[in-house]
Each structure stands twice: as C-alpha cells, then as structure tokens.
Amino acid sequence: MFPSVPTPTAPVATYRAMLLAALAVAALLLLVANDANARSRHTVEHSADGSTTARTGVVRAAPGGGGVLRGRSVSTDGQGHGSVRSGAAVVGPNGAMAVRQGQSARNADGTASHSSTLAAQGDRGTLQSTGAATRSADGSVTQGRTTTATSAATGNSVQTSSSYTADTGRTRSASCFDASGAPMACPARP
Numbered sequence: 071m072f073p074s075v076p077t078p079t080a081p082v083a084t085y086r087a088m089l090l091a092a093l094a095v096a097a098l099l100l101l102v103a104n105d106a107n108a109r110s111r112h113t114v115e116h117s118a119d120g121s122t123t124a125r126t127g128v129v130r131a132a133p134g135g136g137g138v139l140r141g142r143s144v145s146t147d148g149q150g151h152g153s154v155r156s157g158a159a160v161v162g163p164n165g166a167m168a169v170r171q172g173q174s175a176r177n178a179d180g181t182a183s184h185s186s187t188l189a190a191q192g193d194r195g196t197l198q199s200t201g202a203a204t205r206s207a208d209g210s211v212t213q214g215r216t217t218t219a220t221s222a223a224t225g226n227s228v229q230t231s232s233s234y235t236a237d238t239g240r241t242r243s244a245s246c247f248d249a250s251g252a253p254m255a256c257p258a259r260p
Contacts, residue, residue, distance in 0.1 A: 120148020135163035150178025166192030180207045195222040210236050225249025228256060 110128040123145045131137035142156040157171040172186035185202040201215030213234040220227040226249060232242040246256035 122146050122148070132163060136161045152176050162192070164193065166190070180209070181205060193222060196220045226254070 109130075110126070112124070112126045114122065114124045116122050123143065125141070125143045127139075127141045129137070129139050138158065138160050140156075140158040142154065144152070144154050146152040153173065153175040155171075155173045157169070159167070159169045161167045168188065168190035170186065170188045172184065174182070174184040176182045182205040183203065185200075187200040188198065190197040197217070197219045199215065199217040201213070203211065203213040205211050211234065214232070216229065216231045218227055218229045226246065228244055228246045230242065230244045232240065234240045244256055246254050248254045
C-alpha cells in the first residue's frame, strides 16, 4: 500500500524549495499576534472503512523574533498499514533558519520505510541532509544518508555519505571541495 523509499539524493531544487518554505514560515510568523504567541490545531477523522487520520499543527512566535511551525499527520487504514508525515520549520531571531520533513510507513506484512530531509542556513554556512531506511518482511534493514555542509566564511564544503546493510555493515565516506567545487583534502579532525 505504501511505496518503498527511493535511495536518498540531495538535489539543489529540493534545498531551494525547503529554504523557500522557511521564508514562508518567517513571513507567517510576522503575521502571528505578539505575546506568548502559539496557535495549534488538532483534528482526528474516522472513516467508515476503519481508517483514521490525525493531524496536528503548531505555530509559535518567539518574543525576541523568529519562531517555529510544526505539523504532523498520522494515518492508519484499519488493515495494519500506517504512515506518519511530519515537518517543521524554525526561524531564529538572527535570521538563521532550518526546515525538516520526514515520512514513515509501516505495512501489515512487517515492511517499513522512512525518509527525511533537513536544510539549514545561518551566518556560519549551510547544511543539507537527506536519508532513507527500509525494513523488509524478513527484518533486514538498509539505510543511507547524504549530508553536505558548506562554510559561509570560506565556501569550502564537505559531503558525507553513509549506508548500512546487513551484508556489508556500515560504510561511510567523506569528500571535501573548495569554493570553486574542486576536490581538496579534508582537514584533519581536532
């Protein structure tokens, strides 16, 4: 009933879309009344076929500026299948912002999947990360995540990739690039 999660990728268009969503949240937060500004909504829908969907949303503005927008939807179909979708956007008083979205699904046969993305931007640089995991009916798990961080000061970036399967175990790699995108040696860890 729920599709399997594709191998994670981090297209620039997705990153830009997430940052646009954060900007939209920032604009929304400007419209929220002042004081201890929180608005929330929770709904539950039950259908005749046994399915249920619950949704929760929260918007909160911070007194010093910035705020948070969160949403979550949980659905079951009454036959052992369920899914969760969630998202959050945070805008700091200094203009830093982060957006996260995720989805998980569980099927009656025991299979499950999860995927999530994160994008953040602040005065120190940017971060984008995307990952996915699946569990098959026999219980075997596969996982993958790719993360890129870019320094605002130098323009240099590091891209890490990690994966896990029962056959190969955990693997991890890191590649570093200068501001022009040319490969460079990664700095030693302190």
